[in-house]
Amino acid sequence: MKMKLIVTRRVKPLRYGGVVIPLLSLIIGVVISQLILWAVGVPPELFYGTMAGSFIAPEMLRPFVLLTILGAALLVAFIGAVWNIGAEGQIIWGMIVAAYIGVFVAAHSIKVPLSELPKYESMPGAQVLDATYGVVSVVLWNPVLAGLVMILAAAAVGAVWAAISGALRAYLEIDEVASTLIMNYIAYYSLNQLATGPMRGLSVQAAQFGRTDALNDALRFPRLPIPGTTVTTVEVILAVIAFVGVWFMLKYTSFGLRLKILGSNPNALKAAGVDTRKYITLALTLSGLIAGTVGAALFAGDYFFLGKIDNIVSPPTQNMGYTAILVAWLAMLDIRAIPISAYIIAGLMQSGATLQANLGTMAGLSGMISGAAITYTLIGFVLLTFSVLRVLTEYRIRFVRGGPK
Amino acid sequence: MSEAQTKTSVFTQNPNSSNEVVLEAKNIVKRFPGVVALDHVSFNVRKGEILALLGENGAGKSTLVKILYGVYVPDEGEIAVEGRRVFITSPLEAIKLGISMVSQVPQIIGSLTVAENIILGLSKYGMISKISRVKEFIREESKRTGIEVDPDIEVWKLSYTQKQLVELLRSVILGAKVIMLDEAITFLPIQEKRRFYEFLRRFVGQGGSAILITHKIPEALEAADRITVLRRGKVVGTVDAKKTTLDQVRKMMFGERSSEITYERLPPSKPTEEVVVDVEDLWVLGAHGEYAVKGVTLEVRAGEVYGIAGVAGNGQLELIQSVIGLRKPVKGSVRVKLNSKPIDVSKVGIGKIRSIGVGYIPDEPLKFGVSMENNIEENLAMLPSITNGIIRWGRIKKLAESLIKDFDIKTPSSKTKVKLLSGGNLMKVLVSRELMVSKKLLVAYNPTRALDEVTAIMVRKRIKEKALNEKLAVLMASEDLDEVLQVSDKIAVMNSGKIVRVFNAQEAKREEIEKLMVM
Numbered sequence: 001m002k003m004k005l006i007v008t009r010r011v012k013p014l015r016y017g018g019v020v021i022p023l024l025s026l027i028i029g030v031v032i033s034q035l036i037l038w039a040v041g042v043p044p045e046l047f048y049g050t051m052a053g054s055f056i057a058p059e060m061l062r063p064f065v066l067l068t069i070l071g072a073a074l075l076v077a078f079i080g081a082v083w084n085i086g087a088e089g090q091i092i093w094g095m096i097v098a099a100y101i102g103v104f105v106a107a108h109s110i111k112v113p114l115s116e117l118p119k120y121e122s123m124p125g126a127q128v129l130d131a132t133y134g135v136v137s138v139v140l141w142n143p144v145l146a147g148l149v150m151i152l153a154a155a156a157v158g159a160v161w162a163a164i165s166g167a168l169r170a171y172l173e174i175d176e177v178a179s180t181l182i183m184n185y186i187a188y189y190s191l192n193q194l195a196t197g198p199m200r201g202l203s204v205q206a207a208q209f210g211r212t213d214a215l216n217d218a219l220r221f222p223r224l225p226i227p228g229t230t231v232t233t234v235e236v237i238l239a240v241i242a243f244v245g246v247w248f249m250l251k252y253t254s255f256g257l258r259l260k261i262l263g264s265n266p267n268a269l270k271a272a273g274v275d276t277r278k279y280i281t282l283a284l285t286l287s288g289l290i291a292g293t294v295g296a297a298l299f300a301g302d303y304f305f306l307g308k309i310d311n312i313v314s315p316p317t318q319n320m321g322y323t324a325i326l327v328a329w330l331a332m333l334d335i336r337a338i339p340i341s342a343y344i345i346a347g348l349m350q351s352g353a354t355l356q357a358n359l360g361t362m363a364g365l366s367g368m369i370s371g372a373a374i375t376y377t378l379i380g381f382v383l384l385t386f387s388v389l390r391v392l393t394e395y396r397i398r399f400v401r402g403g404p405k
Numbered sequence: 406m407s408e409a410q411t412k413t414s415v416f417t418q419n420p421n422s423s424n425e426v427v428l429e430a431k432n433i434v435k436r437f438p439g440v441v442a443l444d445h446v447s448f449n450v451r452k453g454e455i456l457a458l459l460g461e462n463g464a465g466k467s468t469l470v471k472i473l474y475g476v477y478v479p480d481e482g483e484i485a486v487e488g489r490r491v492f493i494t495s496p497l498e499a500i501k502l503g504i505s506m507v508s509q510v511p512q513i514i515g516s517l518t519v520a521e522n523i524i525l526g527l528s529k530y531g532m533i534s535k536i537s538r539v540k541e542f543i544r545e546e547s548k549r550t551g552i553e554v555d556p557d558i559e560v561w562k563l564s565y566t567q568k569q570l571v572e573l574l575r576s577v578i579l580g581a582k583v584i585m586l587d588e589a590i591t592f593l594p595i596q597e598k599r600r601f602y603e604f605l606r607r608f609v610g611q612g613g614s615a616i617l618i619t620h621k622i623p624e625a626l627e628a629a630d631r632i633t634v635l636r637r638g639k640v641v642g643t644v645d646a647k648k649t650t651l652d653q654v655r656k657m658m659f660g661e662r663s664s665e666i667t668y669e670r671l672p673p674s675k676p677t678e679e680v681v682v683d684v685e686d687l688w689v690l691g692a693h694g695e696y697a698v699k700g701v702t703l704e705v706r707a708g709e710v711y712g713i714a715g716v717a718g719n720g721q722l723e724l725i726q727s728v729i730g731l732r733k734p735v736k737g738s739v740r741v742k743l744n745s746k747p748i749d750v751s752k753v754g755i756g757k758i759r760s761i762g763v764g765y766i767p768d769e770p771l772k773f774g775v776s777m778e779n780n781i782e783e784n785l786a787m788l789p790s791i792t793n794g795i796i797r798w799g800r801i802k803k804l805a806e807s808l809i810k811d812f813d814i815k816t817p818s819s820k821t822k823v824k825l826l827s828g829g830n831l832m833k834v835l836v837s838r839e840l841m842v843s844k845k846l847l848v849a850y851n852p853t854r855a856l857d858e859v860t861a862i863m864v865r866k867r868i869k870e871k872a873l874n875e876k877l878a879v880l881m882a883s884e885d886l887d888e889v890l891q892v893s894d895k896i897a898v899m900n901s902g903k904i905v906r907v908f909n910a911q912e913a914k915r916e917e918i919e920k921l922m923v924m
């Protein structure tokens with residue numbers, strides 16, 4: 001005798017489930033997390049106080065904006081039932097080309113005799129990167145043009161990187177989940193090779209730590225004038241474009257419509273004369289294109305240089321390429337829900353970090369539990385609740401005893 | 406049951422059909438947004454009978470049986486089982502009361518074996534049976550019906566016919582008193598339908614009852630004991646199947662419009678010399694790796710309807726699929742000439758010709774014809790020949806509305822998901838769309854299956870008109886010989902992967918074709 005777990009889809013899904021389920025999950029997940037953290041010693045007042053504060057903290061603006069872009073990027077693929085797990089790699093390649101353009105093309109580093117340094121200090125467009133070695137960065141391009149090219153190039157290379165997996169899936173039937181995932185690690189490795197090799201900078205830090213020279217101040221993306229946030233105007237614009245663009249595409253273009261049908265009924269699409277293999281490839285390409293732009297934003301808005309990844313679990317993407325999978329999933333692949341779900345996830349991430357800090361300053365419990373652990377507890381329970389609710393509302397589950405084969 | 410009983414009950418009316426009512430519906434009302442699907446419907450089913458439920462597309466047949474099966478709850482009215490009032494709010498309850506349903510789409514679970522599916526059903530309703538007994542039963546019934554089903558095979562490996570038999574067996578094992586078949590065998594070729602009718606005969610011979618929904622009146626006359634006719638949500642009447650006539654039932658179903666029904670040959674179209682489809686020595690593999698099409702050569706001219714007759718499974722499907730470019734031939738060529746330059750479909754595939762005005766009505770319309778999760782407008786817009794780039798929904802809406810009006814598609818709106826439409830209306834969405842996009846050529850497989858007679862004849866007339874007036878070339882295969890005879894200018898008979906003979910419509914004789922089909 002053997003047991004089988006049978007899951008079948010319900011005939012009628014829950015009404016308003018799209019709004020009710022994520023919100024309910026948030027509430028239940030937070031309460032469960034609180035109870036658990038309480039058991040290990042986190043005072044409830046501190047917990048709820050911090051949670052409330054975190055969801056309106058200016059610091060969460062940046063993860064919110066970036067997760068919105070990435071959520072939209074992944075949704076484009078997921079809606080066509082093409083599973084892009086490779087946003088990480090697409091972002092990394094975006095960073096690499098943005099760095100190349102920012103540090104080698106739109107500006108470049110030169111070594112000058114130390115005696116000439118004062119001349120450069122006062123020269124517009126020039127920035128002394130390293131006074132001991134005499135390394136100066138000189139801007140060659142108009143900053144707006146440079147920014148634009150960085151973003152477009154990052155988008156293009158993200159698209160190409162994703163298209164490889166897309167084509168493998170479409171034409172050779174190689175599972176894209178595995179290939180996109182593997183390509184993330186190839187991307188991390190490539191970054192390390194490039195940053196410590198051909199792209200290594202001239203400055204003392206670059207020589208020492210194996211990284212590129214820093215991006216010239218003039219080419220850095222300006223921050224939004226809101227105190228407490230590090231989000232850049234460029235990122236906000238990218239998020240708006242990604243959100244509106246994907247929404248428009250899905251609602252008003254034949255490409256978007258067919259992408260949705262690709263996810264639900266590829267056979268009908270084939271009989272309509274649509275080349276589904278092309279669509280599979282394009283879905284991943286477009287997904288990678290949007291994700292790639294985040295690479296430029298991270299480089300020119302946050303890190304300003306490309307450095308070797310010492311620990312593979314904490315790449316400069318901050319794992320947002322993976323976190324965005326949760327965003328897309330929590331939004332139930334509805335583009336309109338992407339910002340909401342990005343907001344929830346960003347708020348939870350922020351809560352974890354703030355809670356850790358507050359435990360130290362307010363309750364004298366510093367070092368008791370790490371911010372990441374709190375964040376994962378929160379996100380974990382919210383998503384767990386979400387999955388349970390979704391499965392309960394959308395599917396019927398039962399066990400069957402089957403006969404021996 | 407005695408031996409003698411089995412024999413008589415298989416082929417003739419059941420002498421035991423009593424007047425004892427097993428299932429009765431009284432004054433059932435069901436409204437959907439924008440339509441009254443059922444308007445005070447009353448009818449009953451007796452023990453030991455097959456009751457046919459007939460009505461044109463959208464008459465309310467499916468809604469009625471879905472109510473009896475607990476899928477919908479009626480707005481008004483009562484249901485009684487064996488004289489006792491019941492409230493059926495879910496299929497679970499229906500089955501406990503002995504009412505079961507088999508629909509067009511098999512519900513059994515693909516990843517389980519046949520026996521597991523049945524055991525699953527039993528355990529769900531708190532019934533227990535030995536797996537060996539279940540398997541024995543399946544083997545026995547499989548032998549009796551002549552439809553081979555191995556109880557240990559996984560369901561996804563079964564053909565549609567086999568799946569539908571499993572559905573029926575499942576109902577029987579679950580102790581059904583009344584089995585309702587909602588167009589459950591519509592998609593089957595007639596030989597296989599007969600096996601199912603014999604099965605049902607045996608079932609009612611043993612004291613069960615069946616409700617049979619079909620749109621083929623002759624089948625209802627042959628297989629059923631009584632016929633209840635629905636029209637626009639109302640019961641027109643119930644008649645004894647053996648005492649009524651085709652004409653009377655048609656009148657009940659369609660009223661005035663029954664006069665539109667004709668099986669006369671439609672006026673011939675006037676083909677030009679221009680060859681639109683040129684198939685040469687085509688060899689195509691079937692689903693199991695054997696040759697399904699063996700060296701077919703044919704030509705379809707502009708303005709000509711080329712009909713292929715044949716018993717299902719003789720290669721028509723594979724031929725049609727490779728002409729449209731969905732199946733790559735092993736040998737030979739398919740050339741389609743839409744403009745001046747012929748397109749080699751066997752090389753370039755379906756995309757090119759579909760985008761420049763070739764219509765296609767596929768086999769398995771629910772799988773290949775429409776996207777069930779999308780609404781009517783989206784099902785139009787998905788075609789590359791209708792939209793490319795930005796979708797102007799205003800324009801699509803107008804198109805959809807004109808098709809709805811033109812083909813009398815019963816739907817609350819053009820934004821209704823097609824899975825909510827009745828089977829016939831869904832088919833109308835597909836057929837009307839494909840006729841609209843056919844500029845030069847229409848390729849079709851069973852274009853009017855699932856349509857009621859009046860609608861089917863309307864569609865055939867439209868096809869013929871387009872051939873005549875717009876010089877449309879039509880390549881059509883149909884399992885319905887009446888249909889082939891009615892519309893075709895040329896009739897090819899296909900048997901075992903070969904075209905055994907081509908007739909000009911005027912010279913075609915039904916008997917001769919039938920002989921060639923089964924020879």
Ligand SMILES: Nc1ncnc2c1ncn2[C@@H]1O[C@H](COP(=O)(O)OP(=O)(O)O)[C@@H](O)[C@H]1O
Pocket residue numbers: 437438440441442460461462463464465466467468469815816817825826827828829830
């Ligand atoms: N779930 C539904 N929502 C809205 N309208 C429906 C639904 N189901 C059926 N209808 C409408 O009710 C009418 C009867 O449909 P149905 O019972 O499916 O007809 P049929 O006799 O062809 O089986 C049709 O006009 C159909 O469009």
Ligand SMILES: [Mg+2]
Pocket residue numbers: 466467468587588827828829
């Ligand atoms: Mg129906």
